[in-house]
Amino acid sequence: MKNNYLYAGKVLWVDLTSGRFWTTPTVSYAERFLGGRGIGVRIIWEKLRAPSIDPLGSDNVLSFNSGPLTGTMMPGSGRCHISSKSPLTGLLGMASFGGSFAPELKYAGYDHLVITGKSAEPVYLAINNEEVTIRSAANIWGLDTYETPKVLHKELNDEEIQWACIGPAGEKLTRFATIMGSTRDSAGGTGLGAVMGSKKLKAVAVRGTGGLRIANPGRFYEVCARTLDSLKGSGPHRTVSIQRLEEEGRRMTNCLSCPTSCEEEYYNPSIRDGVIYYKWFAEMANKIGLRDMAIWRELALLINKNGYDAGSLGDMVVWATELFEQGIISEKDVGFPLARGNGEAYLKLAELIASREGFGDVLAEGLMRATGAIGRGSERYTLRTYAANGDKIPHRLTEFYGHFAEGVAGTRIAFPKEDKAKAETVANIEDAIGRAEIVGSCKWHTEFNGLPLTADILAEVLSTGLGRRMNADEFSIHQKRMRQLERAFNCREGLRREYETLPDQYITDLMMDAHFEGMTKERVRLEAIKDDFYKLRGWDLTTGVPTRTTLESLDLKDVADELEKGT
Amino acid sequence: MRYIISIDATKCNGCRICEMVCSLSHTGACWPERSRLRVVSEETNDRIESIPVLCMQCEVPACRLACPTGATYEGGPTGARLVAAEKCIGCSACVWACPFGASELDVVTRVAHRCDQCEGTPLCVKHCPTGALGYVPEDRLAAAEQRQKIEVLINLQRLIRS
Numbered sequence: 001m002k003n004n005y006l007y008a009g010k011v012l013w014v015d016l017t018s019g020r021f022w023t024t025p026t027v028s029y030a031e032r033f034l035g036g037r038g039i040g041v042r043i044i045w046e047k048l049r050a051p052s053i054d055p056l057g058s059d060n061v062l063s064f065n066s067g068p069l070t071g072t073m074m075p076g077s078g079r080c081h082i083s084s085k086s087p088l089t090g091l092l093g094m095a096s097f098g099g100s101f102a103p104e105l106k107y108a109g110y111d112h113l114v115i116t117g118k119s120a121e122p123v124y125l126a127i128n129n130e131e132v133t134i135r136s137a138a139n140i141w142g143l144d145t146y147e148t149p150k151v152l153h154k155e156l157n158d159e160e161i162q163w164a165c166i167g168p169a170g171e172k173l174t175r176f177a178t179i180m181g182s183t184r185d186s187a188g189g190t191g192l193g194a195v196m197g198s199k200k201l202k203a204v205a206v207r208g209t210g211g212l213r214i215a216n217p218g219r220f221y222e223v224c225a226r227t228l229d230s231l232k233g234s235g236p237h238r239t240v241s242i243q244r245l246e247e248e249g250r251r252m253t254n255c256l257s258c259p260t261s262c263e264e265e266y267y268n269p270s271i272r273d274g275v276i277y278y279k280w281f282a283e284m285a286n287k288i289g290l291r292d293m294a295i296w297r298e299l300a301l302l303i304n305k306n307g308y309d310a311g312s313l314g315d316m317v318v319w320a321t322e323l324f325e326q327g328i329i330s331e332k333d334v335g336f337p338l339a340r341g342n343g344e345a346y347l348k349l350a351e352l353i354a355s356r357e358g359f360g361d362v363l364a365e366g367l368m369r370a371t372g373a374i375g376r377g378s379e380r381y382t383l384r385t386y387a388a389n390g391d392k393i394p395h396r397l398t399e400f401y402g403h404f405a406e407g408v409a410g411t412r413i414a415f416p417k418e419d420k421a422k423a424e425t426v427a428n429i430e431d432a433i434g435r436a437e438i439v440g441s442c443k444w445h446t447e448f449n450g451l452p453l454t455a456d457i458l459a460e461v462l463s464t465g466l467g468r469r470m471n472a473d474e475f476s477i478h479q480k481r482m483r484q485l486e487r488a489f490n491c492r493e494g495l496r497r498e499y500e501t502l503p504d505q506y507i508t509d510l511m512m513d514a515h516f517e518g519m520t521k522e523r524v525r526l527e528a529i530k531d532d533f534y535k536l537r538g539w540d541l542t543t544g545v546p547t548r549t550t551l552e553s554l555d556l557k558d559v560a561d562e563l564e565k566g567t
Numbered sequence: 568m569r570y571i572i573s574i575d576a577t578k579c580n581g582c583r584i585c586e587m588v589c590s591l592s593h594t595g596a597c598w599p600e601r602s603r604l605r606v607v608s609e610e611t612n613d614r615i616e617s618i619p620v621l622c623m624q625c626e627v628p629a630c631r632l633a634c635p636t637g638a639t640y641e642g643g644p645t646g647a648r649l650v651a652a653e654k655c656i657g658c659s660a661c662v663w664a665c666p667f668g669a670s671e672l673d674v675v676t677r678v679a680h681r682c683d684q685c686e687g688t689p690l691c692v693k694h695c696p697t698g699a700l701g702y703v704p705e706d707r708l709a710a711a712e713q714r715q716k717i718e719v720l721i722n723l724q725r726l727i728r729s
Contacts, residue, residue, distance in 0.1 A: 211600065252697075253581060261582075265615065
């Protein structure tokens with residue numbers, strides 16, 4: 001990679017403790033890790049060498065990542081991928097949001113923005129091409145995610161900036177707080193908003209006027225145009241009936257360069273404007289059995305404005321309700337009764353979590369810590385495996401993407417009932433998502449969602465854009481390397497095979513209904529599937545740690561050495 | 568017959584694919600800042616509205632009238648309002664004069680640029696996923712607009728009645 005085709009070329013480092021910033025060339029990372037999530041995990045791996053680092057302390061690192069295709073004509077290239085050590089799981093934390101934030105960062109000249117250290121006072125970061133300033137956030141600390149950008153636009157006197165910010169939930173270090181981007185899409189999972197809050201970084205505002213050079217513009221255009229055409233009509237999943245909402249005035253919003261329109265905003269004067277429909281809100285409603293659309297909208301707006309994760313909130317609420325119904329907690333703990341489907345109570349609980357009052361303060365710590373605080377056998381109902389989401393878990397067997405496997409299973413398309421085929425399906429889904437996220441494209445456009453963003457197409461786009469031939473295998477190796485490094489990071493943090501399991505509740509009897517027919521019901525079967533998966537991935541069957549052979553075959557000798565040193 | 572690129576702002580989702588194809592075909596880079604048309608997003612009532620802005624091919628182009636060096640002319644196969652780069656002095660008179668904000672100085676060359684309708688096959692229209700952009704003969708623009716506007720009214724009445 002001698003030229004900087006597709007890449008902006010630089011990594012921007014900002015140390016909030018000293019207030020200093022500097023840049024390094026992207027190329028030193030790109031050869032092995034390509035970009036996006038790949039370089040993101042490499043940065044986290046290098047900067048967090050001591051496993052015991054507090055995710056909410058000044059030593060944690062927060063990296064905003066874009067890939068080589070981010071900000072180009074390639075459909076779905078508006079995603080901003082974020083990585084850090086998660087305050088929710090203590091492992092690698094990753095999430096992403098769409099819009100134009102990461103593209104704008106690239107137009108300003110930076111492929112990655114890495115935040116280190118911790119500011120003494122609330123600040124925000126303003127980037128205008130090569131001009132980087134750390135400014136006081138005294139005016140905006142405490143404001144919600146709808147008010148914050150308004151002030152940013154005004155203070156910076158620029159309507160064209162793209163922004164990312166946290167809401168009050170992130171400031172209060174709620175362990176499932178989100179980082180929200182310009183189209184009000186959130187990087188939801190793993191609590192990265194709390195990391196930003198712990199660094200006292202309220203927002204990042206970016207303006208860039210540069211462009212991304214393309215090695216072969218004619219052919220690049222052709223491949224992108226073809227992909228664009230093949231994505232026509234790829235709308236969002238409609239998981240709730242939204243016919244009534246449509247009559248209230250709907251507006252689609254998009255990420256940069258994407259024809260899919262998977263976000264919708266509604267005009268609803270009875271609630272206030274700007275409620276966003278997105279899959280997660282629908283899923284949350286399903287999870288908690290919410291039928292009242294008015295409450296659903298209130299809840300969606302509350303979540304968006306405070307900036308915490310709808311999926312995690314759903315988990316917390318379901319779990320608390322389950323505990324309440326089982327008699328483990330009572331009105332004395334919560335302050336009011338909880339019952340499945342009782343929207344009023346859910347809304348109250350969500351408000352308590354937002355303000356961190358009473359029982360809300362316990363829940364704001366996330367599922368695992370709340371379990372510890374409550375005790376009394378509540379762990380029987382707690383999903384320990386990477387508490388990202390909590391329902392329909394039987395096939396969640398990997399640290400990151402079991403959730404999406406579940407999404408596919410929900411549609412009954414791809415998820416096999418045969419145990420034998422499960423590990424491979426999960427691995428394929430992980431790989432498809434990984435390939436999209438390493439180049440800075442959107443996972444929703446990949447095969448796992450039935451859409452055509454395959455390794456072949458990505459390799460072709462990269463070849464024409466970078467001006468060097470790369471076939472699907474040569475491209476995919478970067479993703480494989482990234483996946484092993486992610487696993488290595490988690491193992492360095494102490495992840496072992498025995499932690500990858502399911503709560504008793506899912507293994508035994510409680511949740512098994514017709515929907516889970518043929519799914520893993522017994523630990524024995526789960527362990528067999530794990531064996532298959534570890535074999536596929538080249539991980540040690542006893543410990544779950546990537547073997548030296550696996551790592552060395554992917555040019556990760558340095559990682560193998562360090563893992564050995566630590567264990 | 569001249570053609571106009573028509574804009575249906577109610578359909579625009581703000582994806583900016585138009586900016587991408589425009590900058591890619593005119594500059595060989597993905598560079599929205601150098602695109603001949605821009606999608607302007609504005610937040611009102613907590614909602615994000617996006618509207619494309621580009622040359623409307625005025626009958627009496629204000630850009631041409633304002634240009635002190637005669638750099639703006641009507642030419643190309645479509646009679647678009649083009650800029651002769653060698654004559655442009657980068658004074659921004661056309662930027663001030665344009666009623667739509669569709670004239671812009673290029674960030675690199677500092678010469679004015681404007682939509683050239685891709686010599687008759689505008690790529691932004693071709694790739695607009697929502698149909699917010701259209702390419703219509705100038706004498707059909709009014710009819711198309713009228714039809715579009717009454718649809719808004721019809722919808723409004725339906726909303727009021729329900």
